[in-house]
Amino acid sequence: MIALATASQKGGVGKTTLCINLAYSLARRGWNTLLVDTDPQGGVGLSLARSTRAKTGFYDYLCGLERDVGRLVLATRLPELQILPAGQYDAAARRGWSPQEVPARLTDLLRAAELRGVDCLILDTAAGLNAMSESVVKACDYVILPQQAEPLAVRSVPHMLETLSRFRSEGAGVKVAGILLTMVSVDSQVSQKVAAELRALLPPDMLFDQNVPRLNSFLEASAMGVPVALLKKNPPPEALLFDQIAAEIERRTGLLDEGDAPGHAHASLLD
Template sequence: MIAISTASQKGGVGKTTLCINLAYSLARRGWRVLLVDTDPQGGVGLSLAKSAKSREGFYEFLLHRGELPHLVITTRLPELEVMPAGLSDASASAVTMGHEAPGRIADLLRAAELRGVDCVLFDTAAGLMGMTETIVKACDYVVLPQQAEPLAIRSVPHMLETLARYRAEGAGVKVAGILLTMVMREHEMSLRVARELREMLPAHLMFQQSIPRLPSFLDASALGVPVALTKRNPPPEALIFDQIAAELEQRTGLAKQREKHDEHASLLD
């Protein structure tokens, strides 16, 4: 099993959108996925199930108020389960201060592994501190969604330095990749930032695929579904997350777990 977290310095860069759509794509590709919402604002839960805001979840787990099987919501895809954030903001921030969180997150990962989960995906609150720092440090990999805007040229190196510090402090977390989000393909500024980042960073650090800014993502958020479920025939942008999932499988070694058993398929019986 692997644990992957998202992280971004700013809010509103498309982390939650990425998590919901990526979790869906990974599950469609046959991985057992547990999507854990750790943002006290409850973005995932709120988006996927209107009632999820009031559901117990991650923060109850941290406080020993419930165990994994009772705190996850099953979905229409048997491979995809969701753990909402739970608790209200005030009580959640009290937990953030506790020193017990790292041990409890380790418990969560062990419980997920026992459940047969292949991939735990954490959606996080913005900023690399507090609970998000604790979670990132507990993960095998972190994905860094980065909005294609001029500020990125400064904020990406800063994020990478912070992650290097975590590793120096003993965390095993590796960067799965930087993923450009909200790319405006018709805007010179947006394209320039994308180009400059690719020039500035080692090639392997950037996902090949990027996420365009499109109204369909807003529609999907409003409906509370992955963009693939907004139409009977998923729009082209739904395939972007299949591509990201495929890249992530390679980048994290998830693909290797299966290769051992893989035989190439034949088109004809």
């Protein structure tokens, strides 16, 4: 199993959209995927269903209101994809949790996911790397850094790398899966320039080959509460972007090595 978090200093860069669509793509590619929403705003749940605000989830687990992850996880139409919503943050916050216990509770969550046969655990975080997001990132094997392709946003790249460098100096084993350029605008020269500059500046292993463009279909999908691939019967081309990102993640994180087994080198098309 790999645990993968998203992190960004800035809000509104498309973390939640990325998490939902990426989780869906990974699940479609056959990986048992658990998407965990650690953002108190509950963006994942709110993107998918109106009723998730009332459901228990991550924060209920964190403060010990529910110790069985299985009771908190929501099934989806794909057996390979499950979701752990943020849960009732306010109720959990009133009850409180011990800050020192957060890393250990996160480790417990990772173990529970492993026991449930999860291949890929994706944790969506709140913007700004607050204390919770920091703990979540530190608990993970990899972090993806979505960066909005506009000047102000990318200027925070060194700051983010510095923060991650600090995590590692503190002993956390989290590795950078890559920076992912999001909301790249075809019509904006500045956006294009930012993307080109970052690509020229960073080594290829630090930047995803695939960008995420700024498209209305992401908004539409969010409004309808579905991953973009489920927007229409025949998914729009942009849905395949997330399959490409999923493929890159498999390569960058070694997920393929973990999943490949003897006898699975290839499959027959006809029988």
